[in-house]
Amino acid sequence: MAERATAPKRGRSRASASDPTAAVKNSAPDLADFSKDEEFEAYRMMLLIRRFEEKAGQLYGMGMIGGFCHLYIGQEAVVVGMQMCLREGEDQVITGYRDHGHMLACGMDPKGVMAELTGRRGGYSKGKGGSMHMFSREKQFFGGHGIVGAQVPLGTGLAFANRYRGNDNVSVAYFGDGAANQGQVYESFNMAELWKLPVIYVIENNKYAMGTSVNRASAQTDFSKRGLSFAIPGEQVDGMDVRAVKAASERAVTWCREGKGPYILEMQTYRYRGHSMSDPAKYRSKDEVQKMRTDHDPIEQVRLRLIESGWATEDDLKAIDKDVRAIVAEASDFATVDPEPDASELWTDILK
Amino acid sequence: MPTEILMPALSPTMEEGKLSKWVKQVGDKVSSGDVIAEIETDKATMEVEAVDEGTIGKILVEEGTEGVKVNTPIAVLLAEGEDESAIGSAKAEPAPAPAAAPEPASAPAPAAAEAPAAKVPAQPKSEPAEVPEVPAGTDFVPTTVREALRDAMAEEMRRDGDVFVMGEEVAEYQGAYKITQGLLQEFGDRRVIDTPITEHGFAGLGVGAAFAGLRPIVEFMTFNFAMQAIDHIINSAAKTLYMSGGQLGCPIVFRGPNGAAARVGAQHSHDYAAWYSQVPGLKVVMPYSAADAKGLLKAAIRDPNPVVFLENEILYGQTFDVPRLDDFVLPIGKARIHRKGKDVTIVSFGIGMTYAIKAANELAGMGIDAEIIDLRTIRPMDVPAIITSVKKTGRCVTVEEGFPQSGVGAEIVAQIMQHAFDYLDAPVLRITGKDVPMPYAANLEKLALPNVAEVIEAVKAVTYRT
Ligand SMILES: Cc1ncc(C[n+]2csc(CCOP(=O)(O)OP(=O)(O)O)c2C)c(N)n1
Ligand SMILES: [Mg+2]
Numbered sequence: 001m002a003e004r005a006t007a008p009k010r011g012r013s014r015a016s017a018s019d020p021t022a023a024v025k026n027s028a029p030d031l032a033d034f035s036k037d038e039e040f041e042a043y044r045m046m047l048l049i050r051r052f053e054e055k056a057g058q059l060y061g062m063g064m065i066g067g068f069c070h071l072y073i074g075q076e077a078v079v080v081g082m083q084m085c086l087r088e089g090e091d092q093v094i095t096g097y098r099d100h101g102h103m104l105a106c107g108m109d110p111k112g113v114m115a116e117l118t119g120r121r122g123g124y125s126k127g128k129g130g131s132m133h134m135f136s137r138e139k140q141f142f143g144g145h146g147i148v149g150a151q152v153p154l155g156t157g158l159a160f161a162n163r164y165r166g167n168d169n170v171s172v173a174y175f176g177d178g179a180a181n182q183g184q185v186y187e188s189f190n191m192a193e194l195w196k197l198p199v200i201y202v203i204e205n206n207k208y209a210m211g212t213s214v215n216r217a218s219a220q221t222d223f224s225k226r227g228l229s230f231a232i233p234g235e236q237v238d239g240m241d242v243r244a245v246k247a248a249s250e251r252a253v254t255w256c257r258e259g260k261g262p263y264i265l266e267m268q269t270y271r272y273r274g275h276s277m278s279d280p281a282k283y284r285s286k287d288e289v290q291k292m293r294t295d296h297d298p299i300e301q302v303r304l305r306l307i308e309s310g311w312a313t314e315d316d317l318k319a320i321d322k323d324v325r326a327i328v329a330e331a332s333d334f335a336t337v338d339p340e341p342d343a344s345e346l347w348t349d350i351l352k
Numbered sequence: 353m354p355t356e357i358l359m360p361a362l363s364p365t366m367e368e369g370k371l372s373k374w375v376k377q378v379g380d381k382v383s384s385g386d387v388i389a390e391i392e393t394d395k396a397t398m399e400v401e402a403v404d405e406g407t408i409g410k411i412l413v414e415e416g417t418e419g420v421k422v423n424t425p426i427a428v429l430l431a432e433g434e435d436e437s438a439i440g441s442a443k444a445e446p447a448p449a450p451a452a453a454p455e456p457a458s459a460p461a462p463a464a465a466e467a468p469a470a471k472v473p474a475q476p477k478s479e480p481a482e483v484p485e486v487p488a489g490t491d492f493v494p495t496t497v498r499e500a501l502r503d504a505m506a507e508e509m510r511r512d513g514d515v516f517v518m519g520e521e522v523a524e525y526q527g528a529y530k531i532t533q534g535l536l537q538e539f540g541d542r543r544v545i546d547t548p549i550t551e552h553g554f555a556g557l558g559v560g561a562a563f564a565g566l567r568p569i570v571e572f573m574t575f576n577f578a579m580q581a582i583d584h585i586i587n588s589a590a591k592t593l594y595m596s597g598g599q600l601g602c603p604i605v606f607r608g609p610n611g612a613a614a615r616v617g618a619q620h621s622h623d624y625a626a627w628y629s630q631v632p633g634l635k636v637v638m639p640y641s642a643a644d645a646k647g648l649l650k651a652a653i654r655d656p657n658p659v660v661f662l663e664n665e666i667l668y669g670q671t672f673d674v675p676r677l678d679d680f681v682l683p684i685g686k687a688r689i690h691r692k693g694k695d696v697t698i699v700s701f702g703i704g705m706t707y708a709i710k711a712a713n714e715l716a717g718m719g720i721d722a723e724i725i726d727l728r729t730i731r732p733m734d735v736p737a738i739i740t741s742v743k744k745t746g747r748c749v750t751v752e753e754g755f756p757q758s759g760v761g762a763e764i765v766a767q768i769m770q771h772a773f774d775y776l777d778a779p780v781l782r783i784t785g786k787d788v789p790m791p792y793a794a795n796l797e798k799l800a801l802p803n804v805a806e807v808i809e810a811v812k813a814v815t816y817r818t
Contacts, residue, residue: 054403055403057401057403058403060360060361060362061358061359061360061362061422062358062361062422062423063422066364092564123597124596124599125597125599126597128594128595128597133592133595133596135595135599136599137599137600142563142564143592143596143600144596145588147583147587150556150584150587150588152556153553153554153555153556153557153559153560153584154556154557154563154584154588155560156553156556156557156560157556157557157558157559157561157562157564158561158563158564160561160564161560161565162564164516164542164561164566184552184553184556187548187550187553187554187556190548190550190553191547191548191550191553191557278364278366278396278398280396280397280398280399293385343470343471343473344473347473347475347476349596349597350593350594350633351635352598352656352657
């Protein structure tokens with residue numbers, strides 16, 4: 001059972017059927033060597049996501065946000081590291097309902113995202129989508145889907161469109177460890193490899209699907225191997241270390257851009273909060289959560305490196321924090337004063 | 353400035369809770385994410401986490417207090433360098449929701465909610481475009497429904513490089529029912545794509561390609577198998593335009609044979625017209641004649657919305673006159689008067705038309721002059737065409753192969769009740785498939801389907817003839 005440990009493993013293990021990954025020729029280190037700029041970029045974006053999500057939690061607590069609200073706190077390194085290798089506005093991104101971090105990483109406006117959470121007319125979907133359903137054509141962000149696993153064939157279809165048009169754009173489909181057990185995921189794997197579609201399947205293994213731990217739901221808990229029978233290469237990645245994510249993302253993006261077909265990245269990560277706002281998270285121990293926070297926090301890791309390398313002082317980082325808080329405060333102010341959609345919007349956007 | 357910590361709402365329905373325990377005490381330093389208190393809701397015990405950094409300056413609600421309303425200040429947090437003297441100036445962060453003083457019996461309402469019961473605005477009416485007349489002097493070519501469908505796809509694929517067709521056996525095999533005959537030869541395997549047997553997967557893939565701006569035609573070998581894909585048809589294709597506030601359309605056609613073929617048993621004989629017709633965001637087309645099949649499939653492929661296009665295996669081989677025109681496109685949403693009459697209105701669509709037409713011919717011999725309306729499109733339904741006719745005849749019978757409960761006929765009856773009640777001289781009757789899974793035995797299958805005699809009986813009943 002040692003293999004089923006819940007702590008993320010460093011590095012990667014490549015899956016092989018007839019060893020499809022033997023073809024992955026590169027000597028990229030497991031950890032990307034970040035420049036100073038990259039460290040700052042990663043730090044800032046992860047911090048923006050964290051502060052945004054904390055604010056969303058707070059607005060939920062005040063009754064400003066309704067319904068389901070799934071926070072991304074703890075998983076920030078995954079989207080930020082992936083996005084560092086993507087071409088904004090060209091490569092497509094699609095995910096499930098835990099989507100706030102993905103949208104911010106794609107460059108969507110925090111005001112528009114927050115206003116959608118509060119159901120206001122300035123939200124990305126004019127308030128008609130909510131936390132789980134937002135889109136941006138401009139940023140090539142395709143949602144925001146509430147049916148567990150649905151984004152996987154949809155994202156495969158985005159990749160199909162790239163291949164049909166003969167461009168070298170890549171589609172990234174994010175889904176959870178729970179979603180990884182949906183049948184449509186394997187239907188997608190099959191077609192993607194069969195037709196060599198440029199899609200990266202990012203399995204965000206945060207160890208739980210609502211209250212069900214990976215061990216209780218999955219016969220094969222090494223998700224990087226889930227594409228084995230289709231000969232899709234896979235890697236297990238330390239999803240708490242943005243450098244490891246970026247290194248893996250680089251390999252996957254290169255693979256897809258070269259027309260070699262799909263690629264699977266299992267991101268070993270962790271969500272600090274409950275599944276959604278109303279989840280007291282009684283299925284795991286406080287120690288487990290605390291240990292992840294103190295030993296593996298993605299933002300703290302970058303912070304320490306910035307300080308140790310001498311690239312930043314505590315004051316520099318405080319200034320960034322202040323900036324980020326200002327952006328989030330602006331978003332939250334907008335989202336609380338922006339009016340609700342006009343009643344006539346009830347009947348619009350049903351058909352084109 | 354000190355910050356007030358407010359009693360949070362921790363579920364969509366929470367209005368108040370018990371502050372069961374303070375984990376942090378006055379003087380304790382907290383940073384973002386630290387658990388500061390525990391509260392009990394009706395469902396569970398939940399932890400309250402700090403959002404800001406600081407020191408607990410004052411506790412305003414003692415532990416053990418029950419019925420603490422959401423948004424009540426429960427403690428004051430001091431920022432670095434502040435002391436208790438600052439407490440009086442505490443400010444809730446962010447500003448408390450303007451209208452959110454929670455009223456006992458209401459779920460947390462968004463701050464900007466207007467007057468309590470906002471009136472539902474009237475649904476805007478959309479008038480379908482007028483049917484283009486086939487110009488006088490146009491030649492008509494006898495064509496099977498099968499050929500008409502193939503021609504429609506081929507013409508649209510020639511016209512627009514973004515149109516492609518995918519499904520099981522559509523390419524090399526030339527279509528399980530030969531609807532895609534010749535397309536692979538003309539357009540190649542980039543645009544005519546054999547899929548694995550993976551309905552859920554390829555329907556979703558098609559929707560994703562449509563999100564990206566392509567115009568997929570997804571063929572289901574039969575609509576019975578689209579049950580495996582219905583989640584993508586409804587949740588992904590039909591709802592995304594609305595959920596995206598109009599940003600992301602889904603120009604896709606889902607087509608294939610629907611309803612009973614012959615002797616294929618319950619799992620292969622389901623008519624889904626009523627199912628899909630219930631879904632806002634979808635258009636549902638169900639043609640009877642070859643001309644309508646061609647003109648409407650071309651319209652469906654050009655339509656920027658998801659269209660469910662329901663064909664029928666038994667009709668595939670039937671021949672009709674199709675106008676010889678370069679570009680024959682019909683408007684979706686417009687019914688066709690198949691036969692003019694004055695005594696009774698028979699409303700049908702798809703294969704149901706075969707019963708309606710035979711019945712009308714026999715009824716003519718009995719001196720009953722029936723008007724037949726072929727709906728052609730189930731959604732949006734051309735209700736005005738039905739109402740106009742019923743106002744004239746005062747009587748109506750609907751004919752479909754689908755099940756009776758919540759069927760298309762049931763919808764038509766409701767529309768007539770609402771819009772033409774005073775014009776009715778008899779209750780509207782429905783002829784439908786029987787309320788049983790389709791049996792295999794030849795005699796039972798025949799009984800399960802509608803038949804001409806039933807239509808005649810119903811018409812006689814509503815016209816009070818014996
Ligand atoms: C088809 C479907 N089944 C069930 C649900 C309810 N549900 C929402 S999220 C979820 C857990 C999914 O967990 P995972 O895929 O690991 O993603 P995570 O929430 O951890 O990000 C469930 C069961 C759903 N939305 N869709
Ligand atoms: Mg999970």
